[in-house]
Amino acid sequence: xxxxxxxxxxxxxxxxxxxxxxxxxxxxxxxxxxxxxxxxxxxxxxxxxxxxxxxxxxxxxxxxxxxxxxxxxxxxxxxxxxxxxxxxxxxxxxxxxxxxxxxxxxxxxxxxxxxxxxxxxxxxxxxxxxxxxxxxxxxxxxxxxxxxxxxxxxxxxxxxxxxxxxxxxxxxxxxxxxxxxxxxxxxxxxxxxxxxxxxxxxxxxxxxxxxxxxxxxxxxxxxxxxxxxxxxxxxxxxxxxxxxxxxxxxxxxxxxxxxxxxxxxxxxxxxxxxxxxxxxxxxxxxxxxxxxxxxxx
Numbered sequence: 001x002x003x004x005x006x007x008x009x010x011x012x013x014x015x016x017x018x019x020x021x022x023x024x025x026x027x028x029x030x031x032x033x034x035x036x037x038x039x040x041x042x043x044x045x046x047x048x049x050x051x052x053x054x055x056x057x058x059x060x061x062x063x064x065x066x067x068x069x070x071x072x073x074x075x076x077x078x079x080x081x082x083x084x085x086x087x088x089x090x091x092x093x094x095x096x097x098x099x100x101x102x103x104x105x106x107x108x109x110x111x112x113x114x115x116x117x118x119x120x121x122x123x124x125x126x127x128x129x130x131x132x133x134x135x136x137x138x139x140x141x142x143x144x145x146x147x148x149x150x151x152x153x154x155x156x157x158x159x160x161x162x163x164x165x166x167x168x169x170x171x172x173x174x175x176x177x178x179x180x181x182x183x184x185x186x187x188x189x190x191x192x193x194x195x196x197x198x199x200x201x202x203x204x205x206x207x208x209x210x211x212x213x214x215x216x217x218x219x220x221x222x223x224x225x226x227x228x229x230x231x232x233x234x235x236x237x238x239x240x241x242x243x244x245x246x247x248x249x250x251x252x253x254x255x256x257x258x259x260x261x262x263x264x265x266x267x268x269x270x271x272x273x274x275x276x277x278x279x280x281x282x283x284x285x286x287x288x289x290x291x292x293x294x295x296x297x
Contacts, residue, residue, distance in 0.1 A: 073158035077166040077266055085266055089174050092261040101260065105253025109246050116244035120191055123239045134236025137229075138203030146172050146210070163266075164217040171209040171262040175255055179205045182254075192241040201243045204234035204251030205258075212259025230255070 076085055112119075146168045153165025179202045188199035207230035215223025234248035243251075 074162070075266075076268060077163055079154075082170075085170055086173060088265045089170055089258070089262050090177070092265045093174070093178070093257055095261065095264075097264070098257045098260060101253065101257050105249065105256070109249045109253065112249050113244070113246040116246055119238060119245040120241065123235065124191070124241045125239070127236075127239055130232070130236045131240030134203065134233045135240060135242075138207045138233040138237070142172070142206050142210075160217045164213060167213045167217070167262045167266050168210055170266060171213050171259050172206060174262065175205050175209040175258045176202065178254055178258065179251065182250075188247070190242055191244060194242075198243055199247045200250035200254060201234060201237050201247045202251065203237050204230065204243075204248045205255040207233045208252045208255025209259040209262075210255075212256050213263055216259065216263035 146165075149165040150169045153162045156162045156165075179200055182200055183197040183202070186199045187196040189196050190198040208227070211223065211226035211230040214226045230252070234243075234252060237243040238245055238248060
């Protein structure tokens with residue numbers, strides 16, 4: 001009996017001691033409230049991992065190709081339109097915008113004819129080297145010079161130089177044509193008596209046409225030296241007894257008018273082509289048949 005009481009007391013003491021010991025689970029931090037299921041993970045939005053941006057690689061998309069024709073900025077100044085532009089410039093000389101230069105030039109030419117003899121007496125033989133240089137610069141050298149510039153301009157990027165060299169060629173052709181027409185129509189004897197092609201001065205007209213085109217594209221910084229050079233060429237023709245002062249002023253007038261015309265006409269934007277298109281049409285449901293007409297001008 002005593003042994004049973006002792007065993008019961010031992011068991012009771014063990015239970016009391018065990019209850020006073022802390023539970024190991026109480027020292028562990030609480031787990032997340034809920035673990036998502038496989039379906040929830042699949043449905044959750046995902047953010048793509050960051051990627052490295054590709055380094056900027058320069059491209060040549062804005063570069064202008066070197067070509068003889070076809071640049072977008074050429075406008076009318078293309079090889080395909082060269083003959084048409086010549087025709088426009090031949091006709092454009094008679095534009096009302098050239099009336100004032102014509103009137104002023106004609107007045108100066110007429111007034112200067114009274115001083116032809118005095119000017120010849122003053123200048124002829126005063127500078128033989130000047131006369132030789134002017135004859136070359138305004139005559140035999142001008143055609144290859146303009147031709148070389150034209151080819152260089154065709155293979156240059158689009159810009160003022162490319163446009164100017166195109167206009168140089170147009171201006172020289174138109175100027176020489178009108179100058180030659182007047183020479184063979186007027187039949188004025190030269191001061192030295194070599195022939196009857198004195199009026200107007202071809203050297204002067206060519207020089208002033210190029211100077212006017214240069215001034216049109218580059219302004220007075222280039223225009224003033226170009227006009228001074230053209231004036232020197234004209235006076236050198238008087239010095240060499242090939243022209244009178246009135247011949248030179250007439251040539252200058254022609255050159256200025258042609259140069260102004262070429263710069264204006266060639267610089268105009270090409271006219272848009274008119275188009276008319278007719279296409280079959282249906283309604284939004286695909287039923288019915290009609291005709292669509294579109295026109296641009």
